[in-house]
Amino acid sequence: HGIFGRVSGALGCTFVFFVFFFTIVIMHIVAGFFVDNTIKQGLALEERMREAMAQRLCMQLDRNNSGAISLEEFTSQQHTADMQGFLKANEIDPSEAETFFELIAGRDRRSIQMTDFHDAYMRLQRDPKRVDLLVLQLGMVEIMETVGEIHESMM
Secondary structure, eight states: OOGGGSSOHHHHHHHHHHHHHHHHHHHHHHHHHHHHHHHHHHHHHHHHHHHHHHHHHHHHHOTTOSSEEEHHHHHHTTTSHHHHHHHHHTTOOGGGHHHHHHHHHOTTOSEEEHHHHHHHHHHHHSOOOHHHHHHHHHHHHHHHHHHHHHHHHHO
């Protein structure tokens, strides 16, 4: 009769279900490890590709090898494939490229160090951090205070 001849049918079915269920659970856990590792490797590769693209773009933009990117250098490269890719990836309309440059360089500056441009480029590739949002909030507070002072001086 074998093993199932000595135990009840319900107990035998419960045992088979138990073995089947936990086999599936173990397979999911093992597959989860592989998927998680693959995703982590993919993200690391994507980060390295962004870094390489940032380096390549910085080198192309610094036409005179000064270590800084001028507004003129930046705008003259707007039609290159790398610059078009950069603008598109960051949802920047080509007509807004000069405004973008002024935002990262500062309105009064006509050039930006390559390292600063590179850092701004990499920051654009990531989700904002809490500190970024705090800086934005503090900037808004300063603007509101300035507007209030101007309003008071006009009264």
